[in-house]
């Protein structure tokens with residue numbers, strides 16, 4: 001019998017009102033059921049929003065340093081349970097243990113960072129233009145925040161959203177991805193242990209079409225923060241736009257690693273392997289294009305293929321494994337669909353290109369690491385996010401051409417350039433059209449104390465992490481105090 005888990009609403013663990021459930025499966029062994037979770041709907045969301053509204057007054061008035069202490073405690077518990085959480089995450093979502101340890105670490109880092117922010121949350125004090133007048137700006141909470149998160153970082157991304165939302169004094173209705181409900185439950189259980197007051201955090205499990213939609217359309221949700229596909233992001237933006245509700249969207253990428261002829265090739269190969277196939281390519285920052293200068297393209301491709309073919313695919317709890325499964329069968333089909341499109345478009349399948357079904361692998365969603373060669377910049381496989389272990393090699397005629405190819409997509413999250421030429425490195429930093437630029441390191445691996453996000457279809461102008469996330473989860477209030485004892489008129493007196 002699979003274990004039963006619940007929603008957390010107003011400080012109580014409760015089933016979906018409808019009594020419906022869904023299962024979370026181990027993507028490496030589809031007969032391994034991780035647990036049964038409530039398949040919630042609008043009624044559960046309604047209760048969660050109500051609880052969050054009720055808790056808002058008390059929470060927003062708690063001094064921010066006190067809220068910070070609670071988050072610090074969450075960091076301490078996450079740290080103490082890092083290994084066991086990582087093991088559960090590998091089982092639920094597939095990526096190898098060293099990566100899931102990193103995922104939990106990102107949540108720990110975010111907890112400590114947000115906790116410290118409890119004693120900052122800095123506004124500005126600036127001179128007023130009139131005598132005996134004081135001017136400043138302070139941050140206020142937005143209200144009830146609906147947080148909708150993906151499965152590829154089951155702990156880190158919920159932490160990126162929840163902790164900053166809480167430190168700013170908001171209350172939360174959290175809908176995790178249907179593929180990683182256990183890890184979301186673990187995070188919320190930890191928050192419960194920290195003593196966060198009832199109703200401040202509410203967890204509602206279920207599907208996008210029911211729970212996600214109900215959160216986005218609820219009239220008393222003040223902000224929606226979403227990480228996921230452009231397709232869903234657009235629907236959220238339309239709905240929030242109609243209601244004039246704040247929404248921050250972090251969507252896809254088509255990230256490129258440029259390798260110039262003077263690059264340290266060994267380093268560039270290491271970077272490409274990690275960037276393209278880390279997390280089985282299921283990162284919005286994954287390296288899905290390798291743009292190689294023509295003079296080194298042949299050597300790079302030959303050496304890259306050798307390395308890719310040596311990657312070991314398997315169950316992520318096996319320490320010898322480099323790459324885990326895809327998260328579910330639908331993703332597997334999507335990836336295969338894109339490889340087929342690439343081949344039809346004229347790309348050359350250099351390795352991989354098929355599910356792996358030998359022996360034990362046949363029980364899971366495994367796909368061979370895949371490299372497409374002779375890819376042209378306008379092909380769909382060079383334009384659309386695949387979100388799997390597939391990368392495309394494109395050749396460039398020099399530095400300018402490489403930049404043009406890199407910038408020629410509708411996304412703009414992360415770019416990387418490998419070169420030893422400092423002038424070109426700085427020109428690339430200036431000219432690459434993306435929210436994140438890496439020099440001599442891969443397109444993945446952002447740190448939590450800096451802004452994370454991108455331009456064009458990647459986002460809608462916000463940045464998570466760093467201090468910029470506070471601009472998502474707070475509103476500015478500008479305060480003037482006139483202590484002159486008379487009416488003073490700005491711009492006129």
Ligand code: UN1
Pocket residue numbers: 106152153227282283284285286443444445446447
């Ligand atoms: C994501 O893929 O949605 O920079 C987030 C990185 C990680 C976060 C990725 N720290 O690759």
